[in-house]
Each structure stands twice: as C-alpha cells, then as structure tokens.
Amino acid sequence: MKKYVQIKGTKDGISIFLSDTASLVELEEGLLQHLKEQQKIVSQDQKLAVQVHIGNRLFTEAEEHSIKSIIQENSVMEVSGFTSNVMSKQDAKKWKEEEQIFSLATIVRSGQIINVPGDLLLVGDVNPGGAIRATGNIFILGNVKGIIHAGFEGDIKAVVTGKFQYPSQIRIADQIHGFDDESSKERIEENILTAYIDDKSELKIDSLHILRKIRPEISNFQGGQ
Structure with a gap:
C-alpha cells in the first residue's frame, strides 16, 4: 500500500x-x-x-x-x-470569467449600472448617473462622466482608461479619485488617460502611455517591426 x-x-x-x-x-x-x-x-x-x-x-x-x-x-x-492538477467546474468558470474581456458598444445612460466579472472594454460614453463595475480592468473608448469602479472585489492591480470628464468618479478597489468638484466643471479632456494605484497605495491619473510601463502584462503583442 x-x-x-x-x-x-x-x-x-x-x-x-x-x-x-x-x-x-x-x-x-x-x-x-x-x-x-x-x-x-x-x-x-x-x-x-x-x-x-x-x-x-x-x-x-x-x-x-x-x-x-x-x-x-x-x-x-x-x-x-x-x-490538484485539475479544477472543478465552478473554479474553471470563475477562472474563465476573470481571464476574458467583455466588450460592449453602447452608451451607458443615467441610472444604468453595468456589472462585469473580469475585464471590460466599452466603446462608447458613460453619461452622468451611469455606472460600471468590473472585478478586473475597465477600458473605455469614449467620454467618462459617470462612476467607474475597477477591481471592485479588491484588485489593486486593476486599471481604468478613458476620457475622464466632469462629474466622473474613478474607483479602483477602495481608492477614489473624483472629477466632480468646481474646478473640474470646465474640464474638457481630449486624450485617453489611465487611472491606477501606485506603489504607495494612492490612486493616480496619468497619460495612456504609462500603462505599458506600470502594467506590461496587459499588452502581450509580439509582432511588428
């Protein structure tokens, strides 16, 4: 035996x-x-x-x-x-949800709340009063004027990208950055920005170019010249 x-x-x-x-x-x-x-x-x-x-x-x-x-x-x-070398159906389903990117082409209107397991790619705007929550990253190709919460189950490595406008509020895990004060009312952002939590556990806003440096694992393309 x-x-x-x-x-x-x-x-x-x-x-x-x-x-x-x-x-x-x-x-x-x-x-x-x-x-x-x-x-x-x-x-x-x-x-x-x-x-x-x-x-x-x-x-x-x-x-x-x-x-x-x-x-x-x-x-x-x-x-x-x-x-174990294998996983249960429940664990496999959870892993698949966390690894895939959900994509939407729509406008998130006031009163709408979108909840997504894993990452989300939104082609469209988020209007004031609209909200998006994802356990992973949130990539928005459009204007952001609502509430965006990435890593809402506590993932501090999650990021948010988008054109952050008044009166948007960006959340990652338990950190918050608002564009909802008086100084932001006249703000018109033409560039896509990146929100992330730095090594001091502070939510930072920077250009899109910082994404490749702070989260190199997000981009895995190997081709090109």
Whole structure:
C-alpha cells in the first residue's frame, strides 16, 4: 500500500504525494501504514505543516476530511492544504470569467449600472448617473462622466482608461479619485488617460502611455517591426 503514498521534503516544506490511480480505501490504508512507520523517527514535540498533492483528481469535502484526519491523528503533521492538477467546474468558470474581456458598444445612460466579472472594454460614453463595475480592468473608448469602479472585489492591480470628464468618479478597489468638484466643471479632456494605484497605495491619473510601463502584462503583442 505504501506505493500509493510518498512523503518528501521540498524547498517549500514537507509534502505528501497521493497516487491519483488508487482508490480512497487504498490511499487511507497506505497513508496509515506510512505514518505509523514515520512515528518511530519523528519527535512528538514538533508540529509540521504539510501540503497534500493529489495529482489528476479532485477530492470531495468528505474525502479531504478523511485524509486530513488520518494525517493529523497519526502524526505530528498538520495539513495546510490540498493541491490538484485539475479544477472543478465552478473554479474553471470563475477562472474563465476573470481571464476574458467583455466588450460592449453602447452608451451607458443615467441610472444604468453595468456589472462585469473580469475585464471590460466599452466603446462608447458613460453619461452622468451611469455606472460600471468590473472585478478586473475597465477600458473605455469614449467620454467618462459617470462612476467607474475597477477591481471592485479588491484588485489593486486593476486599471481604468478613458476620457475622464466632469462629474466622473474613478474607483479602483477602495481608492477614489473624483472629477466632480468646481474646478473640474470646465474640464474638457481630449486624450485617453489611465487611472491606477501606485506603489504607495494612492490612486493616480496619468497619460495612456504609462500603462505599458506600470502594467506590461496587459499588452502581450509580439509582432511588428
């Protein structure tokens, strides 16, 4: 049964590797046997964090609980987590939403609120009283006069681009920059600007050109001269 279980020390600490071809019963029996042998050489006053790798499979909550209980009741190791080479449908759906860019060609009118998981590209204007929220970046090819909230679940790496006009308000995570004061009433912005959070956790407004410097991962085009 031991062939289904390997305990190794890595640069990140102790890891337990469980075969993804064995049944749960075979894993439980092999793990129990292996841990009983380990008890003879490991001092009981130690408390060791361990990561459990389960390969190309997924465990249910009950299966994770069973494996975790065997490890923690029969050794001085404490399970810090399970890692797998595959993901659940729910995790895959969330990953897909976060990675894709939603695109819209419309005018966001007063009273409209658009919520998007991931990034959003809007070709059009945002009127006063309109609002856009996205978990990722928001790119607007048009005039911005409403409320734009990028990274609204806390992503401080998110950015907003657009022609920011009065009375717009730009938000990234929990930081806010407004163009809604008296000095902004006569503001006419002809250039697309970039809003981002700098390394001092302050929301900054700069030219579009800064985007390539602060978030190089956004542009991955490799062609051209």
